[in-house]
Amino acid sequence: MPEPRSRKDAARNREAVLAAADALFGRCESPDDVTMADVAAAAQVGKGTIFRAFGDRAGLLRALYEARLEPIRKAVESGPPPLGPATPPQDRVPALLDATLCFKLDNRSLALALEESGNGSPYRAEHYERWHSMLRAVLEQIPGLPDSGFAAHVLLAATRADLVEHLAGEKHVPRETMRAQLADFTAALLASGSRRESDAGG
Secondary structure (H helix, E strand, O other), X not given: OOOOHHHHHHHHHHHHHHHHHHHHHHHOOOHHHOOHHXXXXXXOOOHHHHHHHHOOHHHHHHHHHHHHHHHHHHHHHHOOOOOOOOOOHHHHHHHHHHHHHHHHHHXXXXXXXXXXXXXXXXXXXXXXXXXXXXXXXXXXXXXXXXXXXXXXXXXXXXXXXXXXXXXXXXXXXXXHHHHHHHHHHHXXXXXXXXXXXXXXXX
């Protein structure tokens, strides 16, 4: 049975909107510069089409963010090391954080717009809760860390979009410097857990 034309049109319009939003956020200087009217014009659809498909601006941002994040999500869920589930936790934690930081650096405007679009706490956002839960689960596999939930919050705080924007956009900290700083900080935190475990055993 052929797919109804209206459903095909809706799917085509959704892809057009995502592509238009992707291009606009990719070249904007500030996420506030991109309006729903801009996206509608670039996608050659009415604003009502965007609201029906995504609900509001935050819904559009979430959909675009998830589309860009999809390759990393697949790598984390079922890919090979260093992101995949077969990676030893001591190696996987820094790899996960590095991937998160690189994603934020590659998608600065979009990530910043998404984190600023919520009406409530950013820590209750679905994407944050998902990444925090995953990181906490990996940290729980490392002996000696007293509170994996808090440790996950601390580590993810170093990859928040507003901090990334401040360092990369305002302070002009080089990408590789930021990656090295995050790796050193992560290693120090994990090492403190190892020392605590060693002291307890000794």
